[in-house]
Amino acid sequence: MTSLVKRFPRHFAWGVATASYQIEGAVNEDGRGASIWDVFSHTPGKILHGDTGDIACDHYHRMREDVNLMSQLGISNYRFSISWPRIFPMGYGQKNSRGLDFYDQLTDQLLQENIEPLVTLYHWDLPQALQEKGGWINRDTAFYFRDYAVTVFDKLGDRVHNWITHNEPWVTTVAGHIQGRHAPGLKQPNVARKVAHHLLLSHGLAVESYRDMGKGRIGITLNLHPVYPASSREEDLTAQQLHDAFHNTWFLDPVFTGTYPEELDEILPFDNDFIAEGDLNLIQQPLDFLGVNYYAPHRVRWNPDEISHASLVILPEEPITSMGWPVDAKGLTDLLIRIHYDYGPIPIIITENGAAYEDVVEDGQIHDALRQHYLEMHWDALANSIEQGVPVHGYYVWSFLDNFEWALGYSKRFGIVYVDYLTQQRIVKDSGLAYSRFLREFYEYH
Numbered sequence: 001m002t003s004l005v006k007r008f009p010r011h012f013a014w015g016v017a018t019a020s021y022q023i024e025g026a027v028n029e030d031g032r033g034a035s036i037w038d039v040f041s042h043t044p045g046k047i048l049h050g051d052t053g054d055i056a057c058d059h060y061h062r063m064r065e066d067v068n069l070m071s072q073l074g075i076s077n078y079r080f081s082i083s084w085p086r087i088f089p090m091g092y093g094q095k096n097s098r099g100l101d102f103y104d105q106l107t108d109q110l111l112q113e114n115i116e117p118l119v120t121l122y123h124w125d126l127p128q129a130l131q132e133k134g135g136w137i138n139r140d141t142a143f144y145f146r147d148y149a150v151t152v153f154d155k156l157g158d159r160v161h162n163w164i165t166h167n168e169p170w171v172t173t174v175a176g177h178i179q180g181r182h183a184p185g186l187k188q189p190n191v192a193r194k195v196a197h198h199l200l201l202s203h204g205l206a207v208e209s210y211r212d213m214g215k216g217r218i219g220i221t222l223n224l225h226p227v228y229p230a231s232s233r234e235e236d237l238t239a240q241q242l243h244d245a246f247h248n249t250w251f252l253d254p255v256f257t258g259t260y261p262e263e264l265d266e267i268l269p270f271d272n273d274f275i276a277e278g279d280l281n282l283i284q285q286p287l288d289f290l291g292v293n294y295y296a297p298h299r300v301r302w303n304p305d306e307i308s309h310a311s312l313v314i315l316p317e318e319p320i321t322s323m324g325w326p327v328d329a330k331g332l333t334d335l336l337i338r339i340h341y342d343y344g345p346i347p348i349i350i351t352e353n354g355a356a357y358e359d360v361v362e363d364g365q366i367h368d369a370l371r372q373h374y375l376e377m378h379w380d381a382l383a384n385s386i387e388q389g390v391p392v393h394g395y396y397v398w399s400f401l402d403n404f405e406w407a408l409g410y411s412k413r414f415g416i417v418y419v420d421y422l423t424q425q426r427i428v429k430d431s432g433l434a435y436s437r438f439l440r441e442f443y444e445y446h
């Protein structure tokens with residue numbers, strides 16, 4: 001492993017990541033308002049096994065224990081998200097001081113343990129009260145988001161210097177408003193362009209506000225995939241182009257060039273009456289970094305029945321995780337090089353990378369060799385990217401803890417720390433111990 005640590009720069013930020021609804025629990029405590037995920041998870045049939053985030057990892061009550069465990073493992077960077085309905089139970093108006101206090105205490109605890117926070121403002125848990133006013137279909141939500149962001153910047157900005165406005169607006173747009181498999185559970189493709197635009201507008205408003213308030217770094221996190229054609233046939237090359245627009249440039253282009261990709265109009269035609277003068281300038285304002293969530297590449301073949309006119313192809317011989325996602329670390333290198341050369345020298349942080357596998361507790365240990373190998377292959381791919389000139393500044397494992405995996409509930413485990421949901425016991429998996437050893441070597445070397 002020693003050779004690998006030498007391939008990363010001295011100040012490279014190694015960390016772990018989580019998200020509020022997936023780990024906190026305490027959904028009815030200390031003034032928290034309902035989120036769209038509380039409503040969605042309590043709607044019969046939406047979540048596997050009827051699981052909900054009501055308790056999750058009980059992190060709201062175990063925060064100090066969890067931060068201490070990170071410190072024991074030698075983790076020095078922690079990405080977490082803030083639950084908007086803990087701060088504004090109705091989404092706007094009267095703020096909830098006890099909700100702010102939780103994140104205030106979490107931030108102080110992290111800093112006491114020399115762990116640098118990276119805070120995501122929105123990881124999908126919209127206040128239900130705003131959904132009842134139209135949610136992201138309503139342009140007002142973008143401005144309520146800005147006001148929420150300003151409140152959090154004001155409370156934590158003296159100690160938090162690294163911010164992410166949105167986690168994966170594509171998922172909110174597509175899974176939440178086209179496919180219906182995520183909250184708010186809508187199947188309305190005709191609103192998708194508007195939802196995506198309002199999410200991006202809210203990003204721009206938050207960045208603009210931060211520039212007036214803070215001196216730290218702010219970016220956005222996008223879920224991105226390299227897209228490979230299944231063959232050199234013309235139709236598969238067309239599928240690659242359209243799928244790339246649907247999954248990648250739909251959000252990369254407005255953020256970095258202030259335009260929407262024309263290919264998208266073939267897939268999701270729209271009348272641009274919801275785009276106001278100045279919106280795109282606001283959306284494309286300079287960022288300090290791009291957060292990239294990478295798990296797997298997409299290999300596609302032409303399929304006009306799919307919204308992106310493409311179907312994913314999994315090769316019979318390629319290894320997959322328990323999510324059915326291919327294991328292909330070179331895809332990370334290909335993706336980062338493409339971003340670097342298509343969108344300029346923007347610093348990149350891998351804000352999520354990890355794998356779900358079936359974990360078995362044996363004599364109090366979890367020998368998750370497949371997850372450990374997945375992670376180590378991706379660290380090597382990341383080093384290759386850096387050696388090819390891509391300015392990668394950090395990497396966060398998804399996830400620190402096993403947690404609520406959205407529509408799949410607790411059936412999928414991504415953690416480097418195992419959570420026994422009956423007892424809430426934490427058990428560090430072999431992959432977590434390996435990460436700890438790697439970090440120790442890295443810090444000793446540098």
Ligand SMILES: CO[C@H](O)c1c[n+]2c([nH]1)[C@H](O)[C@@H](O)[C@H](O)[C@H]2CO
Nearest residue numbers: 019167168223224293294295398405
């Ligand atoms: C294609 O994977 C996406 O980029 C993605 C994967 N994941 C995510 N986005 C979300 O940001 C996390 O909340 C999920 O728990 C995590 C694991 O599913």
